Amino acid sequence: MTTVGFLGLGRMGAGMAARLIGHADSLLVHDIAPDAVAALVAKGAEAAGSAKALGAQCDIVFTSLPTPAIVRDAVAEIASGGSPAILCDLSTSGPQLAAELDALLAPRGVASFDAPVSGGIAKAHDGTLSLMVGGPAQLYPELEPLLERLGKPTFMGETPGAGQTMKLVNNLLGAVAIGVTAEGMAFGIKAGLDPAKMIDVLNQSTGINSATRDKWPKSVLPRTFDFGFAAALSLKDTRLLLDEAEAAEVPLPLGHIIADYLERTLAREGGEADFTAIAKVVEEAAGLDPERAA
Known part of the structure; x- marks a missing residue:
């Protein structure tokens, strides 16, 4: 039993x-x-x-x-x-x-x-x-x-924390995908490209990633920003990663950029913000209206 x-x-x-x-x-x-x-x-x-x-x-x-x-x-x-x-x-x-x-x-x-x-x-x-x-x-x-x-x-x-280490690596790549996708999309939108068509092209090209495949179609293009993972939790995970990386003497400059994006997202959108709202921070910095960027 x-x-x-x-x-x-x-x-x-x-x-x-x-x-x-x-x-x-x-x-x-x-x-x-x-x-x-x-x-x-x-x-x-x-x-x-x-x-x-x-x-x-x-x-x-x-x-x-x-x-x-x-x-x-x-x-x-x-x-x-x-x-x-x-x-x-x-x-x-x-x-x-x-x-x-x-x-x-x-x-x-x-x-x-x-x-x-x-x-x-x-x-x-x-x-x-x-x-x-x-x-x-x-x-x-x-x-x-x-x-x-x-x-x-x-x-x-068998090493205690082996699974945790793998998860932090995964979360870094997933969060970076959101950040870099937000940057690329903001650049394209400001140049006059259609965001939905951009995502279609990226998803059949080498730029495809977890953000273009799931997060933009489901949460960013429709401007719902409700993918289901809190920016606060993403920031917690990123800080965990950065602390562990510092102790291991592994520089992670992209991790610091993502932490900054997440901090700015929480400051802009509040503590309940979804991590896909990083896109709004990037759009605003690019001079776009985050309420109408799509």
Whole structure:
């Protein structure tokens, strides 16, 4: 009998947790938002009542939380409740924290995995996320079937934080794609080109990237700027990357440019801004009207 716990039922966590219902003997969930817990209970999960209760009652516990500090505190609370066999952090919380969690959990006999995800809210709900996994290879087969309910996991290695490092690399490339696409599009629009036709050309040419393929057609061209990933979270991830890169003595000038774009986006659009709103910052700097650039 395997009891699985899930802590963190936000926009990503709720979709992932729902994918696990019926694929463990029981699924216990917890979140600081009662409505989020009630929604999962209505689908067949059980309310744990606290993070500590997850540690006391579950064999495997997943966490999906917004910041490294929140992950750190939550894992300490889970560990204070008992000793699950496996704790797997699905958050983007950085390799340094992954190493800290491993050091905290190993003496308790808890195997620590980091498995950050990529793909957004829609893929969380339909189970097509990309998962980058680090942790003990010997125990990975126990975790893999559950991760496969969430998407496609790739085991990156046993070093604590291997998955987190891969996620930060992925996020850098994804954010840079938004920034460089915004710059190219602003230049073309100011020169009089049709933005929709530009995207069509880019998507059949060497300029194609994740921003031209998905973000511009879905969120920037229609001017909804609602792709589903907060600029604040993107900035958090970028700062994590820059801190890790500085410690490793790897210069990342493009990472600093993206951090600046994200900071300016939040200043212009507010704390709830989607990261695709970077386009507005670039358009404004180019002398375009961000409200009519498309």
